Amino acid sequence: MLKLNSAIQNRRSPRAIAEKSVTNEMIALLFEAARWAPSAMNEQPWKYFWVHRNSKNKFDEVLNLLTGINSLWVENAQAIIISVARKNYEYNNKLNRNALHDTDAANFSIAVQATEMGLQVRQMGGYDREKAAAYFKLDTEKYELATFIAVGFPGENRPQTEELLQRKRQSESRKNPKDFVFEMKDE
Numbered sequence: 001m002l003k004l005n006s007a008i009q010n011r012r013s014p015r016a017i018a019e020k021s022v023t024n025e026m027i028a029l030l031f032e033a034a035r036w037a038p039s040a041m042n043e044q045p046w047k048y049f050w051v052h053r054n055s056k057n058k059f060d061e062v063l064n065l066l067t068g069i070n071s072l073w074v075e076n077a078q079a080i081i082i083s084v085a086r087k088n089y090e091y092n093n094k095l096n097r098n099a100l101h102d103t104d105a106a107n108f109s110i111a112v113q114a115t116e117m118g119l120q121v122r123q124m125g126g127y128d129r130e131k132a133a134a135y136f137k138l139d140t141e142k143y144e145l146a147t148f149i150a151v152g153f154p155g156e157n158r159p160q161t162e163e164l165l166q167r168k169r170q171s172e173s174r175k176n177p178k179d180f181v182f183e184m185k186d187e
Ligand SMILES: Cc1cc2nc3c(=O)[nH]c(=O)nc-3n(C[C@H](O)[C@H](O)[C@H](O)COP(=O)(O)O)c2cc1C
Pocket: 011, 012, 013, 014, 069, 070, 073, 122, 123, 124, 125, 126, 127, 147, 170, 171, 172
């Protein structure tokens, strides 16, 4: 019987992260997964900064760039990855309209590989963009921040407030393919 790829089926953004350590070797494998993602002209426009929880000062500085509820999700995160897209093609310096798209393909490879390893990742677009660009000394003419990615093993569920339950319901719902897939057929 045809069935969905299990890492795609099981991937979820963590709602709580365990204290269990994530090794540098595991993180390296996540980046190996990013490395094999497809990209326009094989440009591989993604760049990653990352920080392990063990580098406490830098880790806290990065956490401080997050906004809203994201500080809750990263409690116990073992590493934070920051994904960045190079805006122009390297070979001709012209605008690469696929740069963010391709960076997200690499991020999704990371998510799938993480799932395969029993890990979870949460991508986060909720961070202070200006502060983050300054913190990473990014030339914003050339680079665009994509998402911050929290990495860890799934943790025990925390007590659920109404807001968290609402977010959980929101995360679990999926559109039906009939609402976003349109087959074109010959008459
Ligand atoms: C580009 C992007 C940005 C996101 N930003 C945030 C964020 O700032 N905060 C957050 O809690 N989740 C964020 N998410 C996670 C989504 O909320 C989550 O993927 C969605 O609710 C589906 O849940 P699931 O990943 O568990 O299947 C982001 C996901 C993506 C792909």
